[in-house]
Amino acid sequence: MQKGRFTVMNNRKNVYLFYKPDDELEKKVQEIRKIGRKHGYSLVEESKDADIIVSFGGDGQFLQAVRKTGFRDDALYVGVNDGRLGFYTDFDTTDLDKIENALKTENIEVLKYPTLEVEVDHLQAFKCLNELSVRSNIIKTFAIDVYIDDFHFETFRGDGMVVSTPTGSTSYNKSLNGAVVDPKLQAMQLTEIASLNNNQYRTLGSPLLLNHGRELTLKIVQDGNDHPIIAADNEAxxxxxxHEIKVRVAEKPIKTLRMKDNLFFQKVKRSFL
Structure with a gap:
């Protein structure tokens, strides 16, 4: 974890803004741009040229910003919400003083969030920041053979499965009664969606936490319903x-900026308790 203004911000001056413009939001963005220019920051037209990538919107917009800019591990991602603070957004367009203070104080730090590497049929690869979900595309259950490091662990039948990161554990995973996981853990969590348990199919029936370095393989059983929907974060x-989906914790995380007084468990308490 990197701390202090010099390490976090001093050598990062090229900024790319990711947002869907509308008249009201554009006015707020222009005010924040003025603050940035005041402290020596410059806007760039292409995300590949940026040291800092700033998304304006909620957590969903932050996920899109990370995905559309290629999960860069050499840039710093910053989430600015236009309303209620989220898990990835520590700043708000209505609190300009907090944004300016972050540029000139040491009350900020960089967090490294684990991501998932996914490979489908040895052909297509992509990453996830929140979760990977595999679900039936029709009103019918389907079966998945679950392997952990090439060991056949179980055969699942149900509506689908979700593999989440620690930060994604508070999203879709939590709605499935999955565990909330500390983002400092380099891990992934496998959670079932409406599993069937009978004499033919038997699953663990609870969320399974897998350490960094494990490889999870989901093999779709071909029984007539072999066309599941695959979604990465909030995008189908x-x-x-x-036929085969391999998932592992990526070697390189993404880096995000947050205020030191806004810890992950403070966000959990604010959102759920």
Whole structure:
């Protein structure tokens, strides 16, 4: 973890803004741009040229910003919400003083969030920051053979499965009664969606936490319903006829900026308790 203004911000001066413009938001963005220019920051037209990538919107917009800019591990991602603070957004367009203070004080730090590497049928690879979900595309259950490091662990039948990161554990995973996981853990969590348990199919029936270095393989059992929907974070992917999905914790995390007085468990308490 890197701390202090010099380490976090001093050598990062090229900024790329990611947002969907509308008249009201544009006015707020222009005010924040003035603050940035005042402290020596410059806007760039392409995300590849940026040291800092700033998304304006909620957590969903932050996920899109990371995905659309290629999960860069050499840039710093910053989330600015236009309303209620989220898990990835520590700043708000209505609190300009807090944004300016972050540029000139040491009350900020960089967090490294684990991401997932996913490979489908040895052909298509992509990353996830929140979760990977594999679900039936029709009103019918389907079966998945689950392997951990090439060891056949179980055969699942149900509506689908979700593999989440620690930060994604508070999202779709939590709605499935998955565990909330500390983002400092380099891990991934496998959670079932409406599993069937009978004499033919038997699953663990609880979330499973897997350490960094493990490889999870989901093999779709071909029994007539072999066209599941695959979604990465908040985006459904146009992948059809998939047979084998491999998931692991990526070697390189993404780096995000947050205020030191806004810890992960403070966000959990604010959101759920």
């Amino acid at each position: 992917l146009g992948i059809r006829h998939s």
